[in-house]
Amino acid sequence: MPGFKDKSGQSSFLLSAMKNLLRYIITRVLLTIPMIFILLTLVFVILRIMPGDPVSAMLGAHAPQEVIDKKKEELGLNKPIIIQYINYMNKLLHFDLGESMIFKQKVIVPIKQKLPATIELTLFGMFFTLLFGIFLGAYAASKRRTGRDFAVRIYANVVYCIPVYWMGLMLQLILGIWLGWFPIAGRVNARILVSTFERTGFYTIDTLLAGNLYAFGDVMLHLFLPSLTLGIVLSGIFVRLTRANMLDVLKSEYILSARARGIPERKIVYRHALKNAFIPILTMLGLQFALLLAGAILTEMTFSWPGIGRLLMERIYLRDYPTIQGVIVVFALFVSLVSLIVDIFYAMIDPRVKY
Template structure:
């Protein structure tokens, strides 16, 4: 399971992309509800959630790698740098940062951009829709109206009073997305030739290597269970009422 760090690194940055764009646009749509920006964001959420991962990955490769040449087409690291770079943990970006070599850091980071966007794009739409719905529900609550009546600034009302109470369902979706990302990683790793556990699982299925298939599935299931446990623990920090 030396391939697992590659998949985990890709899933982490894909989830960060989904969080930044999904949570950010969902919050923006909730604050500007029924305004033009709200309608634009909602269309973006629906489109991103409906877009096939493999098609998006191929389009990103054609536009940003082949046509513009801004990013590499595939793999985790450039061929020349791979001869001199040695990864100790399996997390290439972490090892590159620890090495202090700017060229290696830039190369590894560039290789992460397109696969991370591909993997996190659909989840950004799901997370954004959930954020918008949860925030709209909280913004209609009596305590938010009271906070506004007290003369608090709108930014304080949203960030301190509304957002924290809206985080429970958002965090739930955020945790469950790790499981979805593991499924999406199969397509993403195949398109970008990413040497992770998902591509290993695909090759094992093609060769009918049943012990390898069972081991990979059990390993992924254990990892997802741990993520769900961490999500449950996070509930107690967000809302003290759910502490056991």
């Protein structure tokens, strides 16, 4: 069916809709601020309650007491927690994430450097999640109670139970080592000189900007396995969600009406029903994005992916408080940004939703 254009000019209406949308976005951004403060407070306290601290991580268990004390004083860890907290929050209000307690470096530096890798991984992972989740779910719903439906449901349950790293190892073994189709670690082949194209940090974009198609292909190959791993594991929940929603929608009267008008079944399933079933899926996507990030951390470990998930893991071992807090802030911002984008999409798909 061709897309038909809307010729009714309603520019003033559009303008007020835009204004409302802008107001909505600003409200949402303002609401993010208290959320981040609460989150950071929790992380701040938990980190300091946890056994171990950066000083003993750095100096080892047998360092003399006066060296430990000196280091603690240097890092400000000898002050009461409340003072440390106030100092930290004060810096944060000035958009300063502070300095690493382990390395002589601003917290923002490694985050800036590694964030693009994580964003690339999660976006491609999300792509695979939706690809498998939505199509398998819709397919299963349209073939309800047949062997194929059953097979899809088993797939969903199995992948939902599989740990991300195990799935990653299996894919590395099968597709990477036995078949040799895909590289199993890193973002790009070591022989490709990254400095020739590095601009934004997103290698997919950078290689294209530099017009280096060979490097682009290599980057995509490296992206494939980790994002496939992430996509497959998280698709289970979306298969089930899509299937349930589709079954619900397929029961509705407007689907029966469309059938009664002689619309072909395939169009009914993939055009009429799927678009309606997609609305709750989109909501779920916003909510599940945090899960996707958590999965990304594990995937990054398995695939030696130089993202902020791996950075977080490394710095947790080192008890590098400011960096851990910084990564958490970035994760929180990322999740809120995605859920905001999801909400805007939501209004675009469903004409009944207005902001």
